[in-house]
Amino acid sequence: MEKTKGKISAFQFYVMLxxxxxxxxxxxxxSYTENIRLSDMLIQPIFRIAIGTLIMLPVFRLYRKHRxxxxxxxxYEKSEKLAKVVSIVFITYFFYFTVVTLARLDLFAGTIVFPETDxxxxxxxxxxxxxxxxYLGLEPLGRSSVISAVLVIPALIFIMLTLVKKVDFLNLTPIFYNGVLPVVKVAVDSVxxxxxxxxxxxMLPRVTGKWRKGYFIWLFAQVSLMAIMxxxxxTVMxxxxxxxxxxxxxxxxxAEFSMFTRLDAIFTSVWIMCAFIKAGLLIFLQTDILITYFGRFKRVYYIVAIGILTIIANLFISQQVRWFNIADNSIIKIFITGLSVLIIPLFILITGRKGREKCEKQS
Amino acid sequence: MSNNWFGKKVDEITVDEKKTTEKKYLSTDLQENIRYIKAQFGDAFDVKYRKYNAQGKEIYFIMVDGMCDSLLATEQVILPIIDADFHDEKGDKLIYSAADRVSASIDKSITNDLDEAIREAIYGSILMLTDDAQFTVMFGVQGFPKRAVLEPDTEMQERGSREAFVESFKDNVTMIRRRVRNPVFKTQVVEVGTTSKTRACVCYMSDRVDKKMLDDVVKRLKNSTVDTVLGSGYMQSFLDTKYASIFSGVGFTQRPDVLTAKISEGKICVIVDGTPNALIVPYLFIEHFHSMDDYLKRPFYATFIRILKIVSFLFSVFLPGLYVAVCTFHQEIIPETMIFGITGQESRTPLPVMLEALLIHLIYEIVREGGLRMPKNVGHAISIVGALVVGESAVTAGILSAPMLIVVGLTAVSSFVVSTLYEPVAVLRFTFIIVGGLTGLYGIMLCFAAVLINASAINPYGVPFTSPMSPTKMGAWRDMVFRADWKKMGKKRMEIDKLRK
Structure with missing residues (x-):
């Protein structure tokens, strides 16, 4: 097993996330929120914080012991086979989300930006x-994320500010209009x-600095953004x-500002910038796992291979809403997220404890 | 033997650089030494061999005419030696004694390496050789023609010093030493160029430079494989980061005050003999927007100027590409009041917007390059022809649109605001025009992200190129875009080592 290098500061890491x-x-x-009113989405982030914190508990527990x-x-410490299975799960997990992320970008480009162009x-x-x-690696991704954030956040704030005069509070409906359960369900979907x-x-072991504090700031920041959006x-629409x-x-x-009546170009820019960072990071992680556990060739070959697979998968989905809906299915997402984030860390945690108890008994 | 793409054998047209390490020591036989020197110089008409007889002792003076100050050589070196009474001294004793008799103001060095002595003679020293001596003494009486210290022609300043570097590296070092009257300012001379043996002077401040970085710079210079070094630019790629990037981690300056400021931050500068430009390592992205004047003016104005420079940089890179993207794909972004004017103009031109932009920018680059190489007076004429004849006539003839000409003009002016970034800006501009014309804003944003990550990957000597923006070093923000007052900045000095990740 090849030991991977490269650390990232908690600030850069969470900005990237x-x-x-x-x-x-x-x-x-x-289509994600068909069963609830849009006003319920304002309250949904609270459930998200709770669920997000809960599912991360095993991970935090694991890294508290093994930083x-x-x-x-x-x-890998348990068994080489288990490490390979876990790495395949994570590669699949990241590959799947890379494809979905780029498929959404493709859908957006195909339907909104260039509806008449291939x-x-x-x-x-x-x-x-x-x-x-x-290919350039984790550190450049982290650094460029911070600079991108300097552009993305003010751009989003600017769009919001230009919309303030169009806010109509009458558009808000009573919350939990269809009950609490559908809102919780949407929060689970969202997680x-x-x-x-x-x-x-x-990646937590690669993060230097206050990673736990950073997590909660990140969680709060992302749900706040969601609630504001x-x-x-x-209220506007x-x-x-x-x-x-x-x-x-x-x-x-x-949104409009002075003589500029179409600010969606700024929004599109934000979207593309974020997609680049996200897809770049996911491809980097897949490569990293491949090199660590199956590494025989140069890094660039793995990136090219992942790139080709991503292109094939995305071209297959491209412009076909039916395939996009199948790929973007929330059940698949919940399953794979639950498996990677909750079940695998729990399994390692429990087997680690059992192993330790067994050792203590033997001694 | 390797083949290139066209099937030609590479080794047939190139010769490997080899550094000769074998030394030729002086012989005790004077004639043998003279024969060796003559063999090295061949029939060079400017090499003078002067033989004197001082109290029965045969002495040879060898000098390269034109490189020495003849008057100084005669009055301060030759006359005191031939008039001196050496008694029974001969051989090496005579050499040492002769060196003592020459005025202390003349540089003297003694060596037994004949090749080194020849190199010194080429650089304006006068060699003294005598029989039975294993050493020679070299007197530094350089007097070659050189340019006077003038104003810099690229980094013009309003309030700063008017001095610029010249081709003589000794004069350049003197200009720095005048500004740092402290022995912490150190220099180290490294020979570069296997044939040219050009001297590169590494300048730093010993109390703040990172020793590892210094060793690395010296090592890179020593390991450089260039046959003839004719300028500092030859060394840039050896000192630069290994990443393939459009930006460089090596900066350059013509100004001694700028160089002094950089070494006082713990950076290292390299002055190559024969070039009025010094190299600075490591050089960060944000430094391209700083100038000496910023530190001489009040902070609020310096900050304003820096913001202006950043805006100009963005204009010069993105404006033509955005214009092409908006006109080709996203016309809805153009405000109503402008759309009719722009579309009206563009519809009258025969070329698509992207090709039109490429053509006009190509013409602009040709005119610029022509103006740069021409004699100054003709250069002005070229500019007038470019601006008036080509531009105005092309619009009148309907070949180009007026808005496009405005975009080109604005871009051209903006690109000179941050002149040190001209090279990457010129290439990026063309890239963004093509990407904007083919993929619109979508492609421009993606390409921008790629350029951003490319710049973020540069890590010259362990200092991230995008620092102190990212990785964020709040302490250094006092002199990033915003410039703090000297009352605050003066308390703590900035050191490049602190920006290391």
Whole structure:
């Protein structure tokens, strides 16, 4: 097993995850929340914080004991086979989310930005550049994330500010109109869509500085962003938002400043910037796992291989809403997130304790 | 033997650089030494061999005409030696005694390495050889023609010093020493160029430089494999980061005050003999937006100027690409009041917007390059022809649109605001025009992200190129975009070592 190098500061790490999560938020599809009113999405982040913290408890417990080993290394200590199984799970997990992320970008480009143009070549262009980002490594990704955040956050704030005058509180409906359960269900779905939990589960040993404090700041920041975005979507557009494929993009296109009446270009820029960081990070992680556990060749070959597979998978889904819906299925996401973030760490934690108890008895 | 793509054998057209390490020591036979020197110089007309007889002792003086100050050589070296009474001294004793008799103001060094002596003679020293001596003494009486210290022609300043570096590296070092009257300012001379034996002077401040970084710089210079070094630019790639990047981790300056400021931050500068530009390592991205004037003016204005420079940089890189992207794919972004004007103009031109932008920028680069190489007076004429004849006439003829010309003009002016970044800016501009024309804002953003991550990957000597923005070093923000007052900045000095990750 090849030992991987490269550390990242907690600040850069969580900024990277914030951008990654921002992408999921701004590319929210109205089909995710069919069973609840949009106003309920303002309260949904509270459930998210609770669920997000709960599912991360085994990971935090694991890393409190073994700060310098990641989940794959801990699995390797148990058995080599287990490490390989866990690494395959994580590779699949990250690969799946890379494909879904880029598929959403493709859907967006194909339906909103260039509805009359074939966007396949743009998708390939995007994947090549993401692979290049992954090739440069974790530190450049972290550094560029911080600079991107300096551009992305003010851009989002600017869009929100220009929408303030269009806010109509009458568009807000009573919360829990359809009961609490559908809201909780949406929160679970939303947690399932958060690949960042998996990234945290794998990368915490590489993070230097206050990683636990950083986690809660990140969690708070991302749910706050989500709540603010939904507040504006709900109050500016009302039920009209539910009829839009990408409601936040529609909301951004309503924003206007002085003689500039279409600020959705800024929104698109934010989206693409975040997608680059997210996909680059996910491809980097897949490569890293491959090199660590199956590494025989140069890093670049693995990146090229992952890049080609991602292109094939995305071209297969591209412009086919049916396949996109199958790929973007929330059950698959919840299953794979639960397996990687909750079940595997729990298993390692429990088997580790049993092993220790057995040793104590023998001695 | 390797083949290149066209099937030519590479070894047939290139010769491997080999550094000769074998030394040729002086012989006790004077004639043998003279024969060796003559063999090395061949029939060089400017090498003078002067034979004197001082009280029966045969003495040879060898000098390269034009490199020495003849008057100084005669009055301060040759006359005192031939007039001196050496009694029974001969051989090495005579050499040492002769060295003592020459004025202390003349540089003297004694060696037994004949090749080194020849190199010194080439650089304006006068060699003294005598019989039975295993050593020679070299007197530094350099007097070659050199340019006077003038104003810099690229880094013009409003309030700063008017001095710029010249080609003589000794004069350049003197200019720095005048500014740092403290022995912590150190220099180390390294010979670069296997044939040219050019001298590169590594300058630093010993109390704040990172020793590992210093060793690394010296090692890289020593290991450089160039046959003839004719300028500091030859050494740039050896000192630069190994990553393939459009940006460089090596900066350059023409100004001694800038160089002094950089070494006072713990950086290392390399002055190559024969070039009025010094190299600075490591050089960070944000430093391209700093100038000496920023530190001489009030902080609020310095901050304003820096913001202006950043905006100009963004204009010069993105404006043409964004214009092409918006006109080709995202017309809805253009405000209503402008859309009719722009589309009206663009519809009258025969070329698509992307090709039009590429063409006009290509013409602009040709005019710029032409103006740069031409004599100054003709250069002005070229500019007038470029701006008035080509630009105005092309619009009138309907080949180019007026908005495009405005974009080019704005881009051209902006690109000179941060002149040190001109090279990457020029290439990126063309890239963004092509990407914008093919993929719109989508491609521009992706390409920007790729450029950003490429810049973030540069790590010259362990200091991230994007520092102190990312990794964030709040302490260094006092002199990033915002410049704090000297009352605050003066309390604690900035050191590059603190920005190391």
């Amino acid at each position: 914030f951008l990654s999560r921002t992408l999921t938020t701004v590319t929210y599809l109205s 310098d080993k990641n989940i794959l290394e801990l699995a 966007v396949e070549y743009m998708l390939i262009f995007a994947i090549i550049l993401c692979c290049y980002g992954a 399932g869509q958060t690949v960042e939990y998996g990234i945290i589960a794998l 939904f507040f504006f979507a709900c 009302g039920n009209f938002a539910s009829t839009q494929l990408f409601p936040f993009h529609t909301m951004a296109s309503l």
